[in-house]
Amino acid sequence: MSSSRPISTPRALWILTRLSLRRHLNRHNIRFARKQRAFLQHSVPTGRTPLKNLVKRSATPTKGSGLPVFSIFLFLLLGFNGFMLGGRGLALLSSTVQNLSGSTGDKIAVTLSTETRLKQADDALRQVRQMRDPVGREKYLGMWNRYLDGVFLNEVRRGAYSDEEENARLQHMREVFAQQGAAGFARLDSAGFWVSSNTWPAAASARSVFLIALSLTLLLWIPLIVFGSLAQTTRTSDK
Amino acid sequence: MTALVEIDVLTKSYGGFVAVDDLTLSVPSGQIFALLGPNGAGKTTTIRMLMGILVPTSGSARISGLDCFRQRVEVKRKVGYLPDEPVFYDFLRGSEIIRFSGEMHGLSKAEIEECTRPLIEQLDLGDALDEFAVNYSKGMKKKLALVCAMLHDPALLILDEPTNGLDPFATRALHEIIRGKAAEGKTIFFSTHLLDQAEKLCTQIAIIAKARLVALGTLSELQARLSSDSSLEEIFFAVASESGSASGQ
Numbered sequence: 001m002s003s004s005r006p007i008s009t010p011r012a013l014w015i016l017t018r019l020s021l022r023r024h025l026n027r028h029n030i031r032f033a034r035k036q037r038a039f040l041q042h043s044v045p046t047g048r049t050p051l052k053n054l055v056k057r058s059a060t061p062t063k064g065s066g067l068p069v070f071s072i073f074l075f076l077l078l079g080f081n082g083f084m085l086g087g088r089g090l091a092l093l094s095s096t097v098q099n100l101s102g103s104t105g106d107k108i109a110v111t112l113s114t115e116t117r118l119k120q121a122d123d124a125l126r127q128v129r130q131m132r133d134p135v136g137r138e139k140y141l142g143m144w145n146r147y148l149d150g151v152f153l154n155e156v157r158r159g160a161y162s163d164e165e166e167n168a169r170l171q172h173m174r175e176v177f178a179q180q181g182a183a184g185f186a187r188l189d190s191a192g193f194w195v196s197s198n199t200w201p202a203a204a205s206a207r208s209v210f211l212i213a214l215s216l217t218l219l220l221w222i223p224l225i226v227f228g229s230l231a232q233t234t235r236t237s238d239k
Numbered sequence: 240m241t242a243l244v245e246i247d248v249l250t251k252s253y254g255g256f257v258a259v260d261d262l263t264l265s266v267p268s269g270q271i272f273a274l275l276g277p278n279g280a281g282k283t284t285t286i287r288m289l290m291g292i293l294v295p296t297s298g299s300a301r302i303s304g305l306d307c308f309r310q311r312v313e314v315k316r317k318v319g320y321l322p323d324e325p326v327f328y329d330f331l332r333g334s335e336i337i338r339f340s341g342e343m344h345g346l347s348k349a350e351i352e353e354c355t356r357p358l359i360e361q362l363d364l365g366d367a368l369d370e371f372a373v374n375y376s377k378g379m380k381k382k383l384a385l386v387c388a389m390l391h392d393p394a395l396l397i398l399d400e401p402t403n404g405l406d407p408f409a410t411r412a413l414h415e416i417i418r419g420k421a422a423e424g425k426t427i428f429f430s431t432h433l434l435d436q437a438e439k440l441c442t443q444i445a446i447i448a449k450a451r452l453v454a455l456g457t458l459s460e461l462q463a464r465l466s467s468d469s470s471l472e473e474i475f476f477a478v479a480s481e482s483g484s485a486s487g488q
Contacts, residue, residue, distance in 0.1 A: 003344070003346065003350065003354075003391050003392050004315075004316040004317070004344040004345060004346075004391040004393070005316075005344065005345030005346075006316070006345060007342075007343065007345045012343070015339065015342045015343060019328070019331070019335075019339050022331065022335060023328060023329070023330040023331055024330075026330040026331065026332070026371070027330045030330070
């Protein structure tokens with residue numbers, strides 16, 4: 001009786017993927033072995049080397065020895081680029097997720113410089129309001145309010161809003177500042193250049209969104225590699 | 240005796256050209272069955288329909304009761320197939336191809352090793368297994384394909400011109416393997432145009448010429464159709480020429 005047993009589809013896919021990888025590996029090994037053989041044939045022989053090995057190839061130009069060095073340099077460069085792009089992608093994903101998932105709560109998101117200026121203005125206004133001299137108090141209150149208007153205007157003009165939207169946003173910012181002061185504003189997280197401990201979102205909701213986004217990216221990426229490889233295998237076998 | 244292979248009014252045509260015409264035969268279990276015929280008679284087309292590679296124009300072919308086209312995956316589990324010209328993936332060594340074939344049959348590494356070792360020794364293939372299969376000679380490719388066809392110990396072996404390209408040593412080894420498998424109760428269905436091979440090995444012979452079955456039976460039954468001491472060669476030429484003159488009329 002035949003000992004053949006049915007195999008599952010994932011198992012069949014795994015065998016085909018492994019076969020495809022094995023073929024790629026063999027192809028690269030052959031290429032490397034050929035280069036190594038060529039290098040050994042053209043290196044200066046020492047000791048009791050057979051005479052035939054001393055014969056140098058003259059009809060065709062020899063391959064430059066600089067090529068492997070260049071290849072290594074290129075390989076390292078590509079590796080570094082891949083590392084940088086991957087790291088930057090992770091940092092951007094983390095930053096987007098943290099901003100999207102509302103880590104600023106009901107606060108208005110502003111840039112770091114705006115946040116600093118608002119804190120400074122809030123402190124100053126608190127001191128001004130405590131001034132006993134009403135004339136001086138009005139004078140400084142007016143100065144700081146004009147300063148605040150400038151800060152809000154700069155912040156609003158960073159976004160591409162229409163005139164009406166700008167006015168509405170400015171009004172909203174003024175109201176929030178009047179009610180809550182600088183505490184009504186929160187810094188918009190910008191993506192760090194490097195992957196760091198901050199890349200891992202602190203908030204639980206942001207963390208779950210980050211994990212889902214990362215898993216989806218990987219899930220889409222793996223089938224792309226597997227099916228791309230299988231398509232290559234099929235195309236080669238068709239040939 | 241139950242029929243393992245049943246071919247019933249099988250026809251394959253390509254437009255106006257008929258490659259196999261109303262072929263009907265059955266092969267009982269445990270037989271060595273030879274499909275004899277000149278080049279272009281329809282032997283390989285018949286075998287390809289048995290393996291589910293070609294769709295019959297009409298009629299049916301069944302192996303162990305399974306339809307050869309509709310149930311071709313199940314059929315392949317019961318059959319070991321040696322094509323006339325085996326083709327392998329490039330950049331794979333002989334050992335890697337054997338392992339791949341075995342794994343696709345659901346065999347473990349140890350089972351593959353156990354099943355193939357005696358075959359590899361018998362066919363003297365051991366030294367070549369670390370070489371890439373595309374670099375093999377035709378005979379070596381045939382040996383490798385034979386190992387792949389037999390590694391799951393199938394009940395039926397379908398061999399298309401099995402000794403084509405083999406050296407005399409390998410041919411003898413293959414004959415021994417075929418006899419050994421028949422002794423184990425396996426069925427061997429092979430096509431050939433080598434009459435002496437069919438005469439030496441077979442228990443049943445079918446002769447096809449110009450896409451039609453012209454003779455079927457044991458060697459003694461075929462001899463009885465002519466004179467009692469005719470060789471297979473004489474029988475073959477007699478029935479093939481009968482068929483030629485019949486189709487010419």
